[in-house]
Amino acid sequence: MRHYRILDVIILLACCIPLFASQGLSLWSGYCETSTNLQCSSFSLEWQDRGFQVGYRLFYPQNSLALGYTGKIGRNFIYQAKAHTTIYGQEGLTSGLEATIGLHSHKEHWELGFLAGAQGEMANLASTSSPLTNLVFAFHGWVRAFLGRASVALLYDSSTLFWYSYESLVPFVTLEGNYMVLDHFGLGVQLRMRYADLAPNEKFHITMVEGLVGGLWKIK
Amino acid sequence: MKRLSCLLVLLSILLASCSLNLLSQEDALGTASDFSGTVISDAGDFLILLISDTHEGRVKSVYTDYYTQLTNWLKSSSPFQAAFLLGDITNDATSEQYASALSKYGGMNSSVYVTAGNHDVRKNGRNLFLSTFGKVYQKVIIGGISFYLLDSSFRCFGKAQLDKLKQALKQDGNPKFFLTHMPLAGQDVNYYYLCLSDSDERKLLLALMKENNVNLYLAGHRHLLMDTVTYSDTCHEVDIGPLNGKNITIEQPPNWYTLSYNSTTKEATITQYIGQGNSVEQHTVGTFIIAQ
Numbered sequence A: 001m002r003h004y005r006i007l008d009v010i011i012l013l014a015c016c017i018p019l020f021a022s023q024g025l026s027l028w029s030g031y032c033e034t035s036t037n038l039q040c041s042s043f044s045l046e047w048q049d050r051g052f053q054v055g056y057r058l059f060y061p062q063n064s065l066a067l068g069y070t071g072k073i074g075r076n077f078i079y080q081a082k083a084h085t086t087i088y089g090q091e092g093l094t095s096g097l098e099a100t101i102g103l104h105s106h107k108e109h110w111e112l113g114f115l116a117g118a119q120g121e122m123a124n125l126a127s128t129s130s131p132l133t134n135l136v137f138a139f140h141g142w143v144r145a146f147l148g149r150a151s152v153a154l155l156y157d158s159s160t161l162f163w164y165s166y167e168s169l170v171p172f173v174t175l176e177g178n179y180m181v182l183d184h185f186g187l188g189v190q191l192r193m194r195y196a197d198l199a200p201n202e203k204f205h206i207t208m209v210e211g212l213v214g215g216l217w218k219i220k
Numbered sequence B: 001m002k003r004l005s006c007l008l009v010l011l012s013i014l015l016a017s018c019s020l021n022l023l024s025q026e027d028a029l030g031t032a033s034d035f036s037g038t039v040i041s042d043a044g045d046f047l048i049l050l051i052s053d054t055h056e057g058r059v060k061s062v063y064t065d066y067y068t069q070l071t072n073w074l075k076s077s078s079p080f081q082a083a084f085l086l087g088d089i090t091n092d093a094t095s096e097q098y099a100s101a102l103s104k105y106g107g108m109n110s111s112v113y114v115t116a117g118n119h120d121v122r123k124n125g126r127n128l129f130l131s132t133f134g135k136v137y138q139k140v141i142i143g144g145i146s147f148y149l150l151d152s153s154f155r156c157f158g159k160a161q162l163d164k165l166k167q168a169l170k171q172d173g174n175p176k177f178f179l180t181h182m183p184l185a186g187q188d189v190n191y192y193y194l195c196l197s198d199s200d201e202r203k204l205l206l207a208l209m210k211e212n213n214v215n216l217y218l219a220g221h222r223h224l225l226m227d228t229v230t231y232s233d234t235c236h237e238v239d240i241g242p243l244n245g246k247n248i249t250i251e252q253p254p255n256w257y258t259l260s261y262n263s264t265t266k267e268a269t270i271t272q273y274i275g276q277g278n279s280v281e282q283h284t285v286g287t288f289i290i291a292q
Helices: A002-020 B002-016 B066-076 B095-105 B125-133 B159-170 B189-194 B199-209
Strands: A025-034 A040-048 A052-057 A062-073 A077-088 A090-108 A110-125 A132-147 A150-157 A172-179 A185-195 A205-217 B047-049 B082-086 B112-115 B138-142 B145-149 B176-180 B213-218 B227-234 B235-241 B254-264 B266-275 B279-289
Touching: A025 A185, A025 B279, A077 A110, A090 A132, A132 B176, A172 B112, A205 B189, B066 B266, B082 B145, B095 B125, B112 B145, B159 B199, B199 B213, B199 B227, B213 B266, B235 B279
Parallel strands: B047 B082, B082 B112, B145 B176, B176 B213, B213 B235
Antiparallel strands: A025 A040, A025 A205, A040 A052, A052 A062, A062 A077, A077 A090, A090 A110, A110 A132, A132 A150, A150 A172, A172 A185, A185 A205, B047 B254, B138 B145, B227 B235, B254 B266, B266 B279
């Protein structure tokens, strides 16, 4: 594990080099624990422009690539399409697609939005003789407050986060804070957790915790 | 700008090198459980009884005679070496329901092993399970096959249990069966919302099953019967239907099962028994070659 962490840090540093010369990028790195993956460092890199989003995430042994597009319909309706592939070393790979549509409102100090739709996923694993497939409901909701250069957001994702998908009712809850130190550069913090499927009267059980710090380079 | 970038990189490195073990904590029931193993028999043929979803205390839409059907059948059945109850033993995890479940099922056989379902851990259910049945996950060896009773009562397995399971599997050369409450397979959209919903845990379980000669994964919870799922030639998942399911169209009449193992042919046969009024129907679910 130690060697992988060193490798992770080297990749992180290598990826920082083009960042300093690029625009419209964000880099997140930090600590992540899941119920199956021993304390791992995670690292992700995202590029955004005109509704398009491209990202890479390293969460050893997972390497994920993701594409997304968010478009507007009229003043308040938005739609989003996402695709991702995650490679689990020699264990196999998972590919998923998600399509959602919803409402979005952005006032001076507030932004509110939700998206609902479906996600499909296919896992080709070395441990199974045929692919595992699924098609489930997907929901995203967020509220963001803007205070000068700072913003704080609370995000709920029912099943899919940008780089990888989970099955329905394994939601991610994210608290995010950003501060634009300079006009085109900011720092961010993300605290995220995922919890197990839940029905009325049942106990809450956390299956992932994540703490990330990030650098945000805004598109000029 | 340069200072901030350096700070960012430094923070990233610091965060990447720490290990907090935030998800490794267990409650008293988890702490009391382990895979040290109870040996009933090291070799030979055996017959075991499998029951799931007894939902003790359920009052709405129930089959009133399910317990009588089971006990009448037990009087004439061949003796079995152990009985496994695969969760949702109680409907609402009350002390009365736990006491009633213990009096009904605890005396069926000298070797009754129980794991919890999502209904069993409501309210104070985890503590009541501990005081009533003891361990919620454990290993039992019968006929040289290791039965791993796993706790999926939180609709997931959790880090602490999975870490212990990985260690136990490394040291276990026997063929193995996994028995738990939550099913793994969710390929069929209709059954999707009634299976283990954590993709990471499913991938890990499937990998562990392949690497460690786990031949069967037996689970309850669904109350709907789906066909046996084949993960590989020597790894299958079998649904165990409810003993006390609801008396509604989409659910089944009372079900219980036996698993018989022939040590000569190395075959395990799962048989389903369905209570139909005064009679009991019998179906063979499947015969599985157990890789040694």
